Amino acid sequence: MGIPDIAEALMSIFNMYTSIFLLSLASNSIPFVSIPYLGVVAGYSIIYRDLPSRVSIILLSALGASLGKVLIYFIGRAFRVKLGDVSKSNVELFKKVARKSLFFAVLVFAATPLPDDVIYIPIGIMKYPLTHYFTAVLIGKTVLTSIVALYASWMAYIAEVNLLVIPALVAVTFLLSYLVVRINWASVINAFYDKGLRGSIKVFTAEVSRVLTPAARKPKTAP
Template sequence: MFENIGSLVSQYGLWGVFLASFIGNAIPYSAVPYVAFILAYSATLNITNELAIAIAGGGGATLGKVLIFLVSNLGGKKASKESKENVELFLSLIRKKYFGFIIIVLFALTPLPDDVIYVPLGIAGYKFLSFLVGVFIGKFLLVLIVSILGKGAYSVIEFSLNSNLIVPGMILLVVVTFYLILMIFYLDWKKVIVVFSEKGFFAATSEFLKEMLLILTFRHENLRKRLFKKK
């Protein structure tokens, strides 16, 4: 597999890195083949211009995530008025002290399954420019680190690609994303904010966990109204 990747990269060069990064990130919950392209380009071909690789790979990866974000955003525009008001409260929370932006950068920079966060943020209507900048910073740094590591990370990526846990892992990520979307739209953020202002952090955390449990068990009042509303 890695020999084939090396031959493709040698033929297309930086464009191969860009396209592989775009495709690898435009497919929701995909594994890490684009990282293998980058490793092949930096290790197999002994390329020393890590900055060029980081720009090509980071740019392609960012465009792929932007595509997922925009498609998710279209789905969020069909939400009911009540859901949109609740989502606005959620967005107001994650915008404080750049919390949402930091989360975006961290998920882009690390091997964390970023679509689990990016899809719900797109549906919620998170600010596009902040998302774009955050993803590019994270992906640029990720590709830069990977290109510098080169052969040192080769065996790790090979194990990831050959693992039998890829498909179950993807299914798990889809389920987690689904529940995060439900949380953003139907958790009573107003109640959590009120409890926080009146009783403090620990009481608000307790209330948040109670709300989460109700959503996970499909017993939350807001969710039940949506599921069983009369047409």
């Protein structure tokens, strides 16, 4: 069953807003497995372009996704019960050292295509404050769904105005998707922690250049 089939099944039972909320919730509740709910968000954003509908779609999707990540958090909390005393001491030490940067890390992972469950489960293990965790995830998911919804609406509007723009928009979309997948986001985030915003921008620019520049051909060696 594909995403359109899931969305249609939900719509046959619930209204649009409830369907978006439930699909976002379910997609973010399964560790390391995600239903591409953002495609449904983009589709509805193209159909319903008035401001109240668009805001409702963004907020309900972000809320559902954030609540789904709360379940991931509690999965981490459940693992903590099985830790020995030494392991728990190490977790507490790490929490003290990383407390200042965890909120930002949670927000960044929620707002980007990074595999967020990789850090959300350990955050649950260290019993990071749930209110801080949920706030960071909600902000990040709101940013992510806003970008998806606004970009989808903008593409639909441009396509209506000038059909010749569609190929260019498709090309830009594929290029952005390619960059998102190929960029080493871990390096960018590490640079932010080590060198600040300017350093992370420099690393990000270098990553974009690396991804877009074809690898130099190695000279052939004589047999």
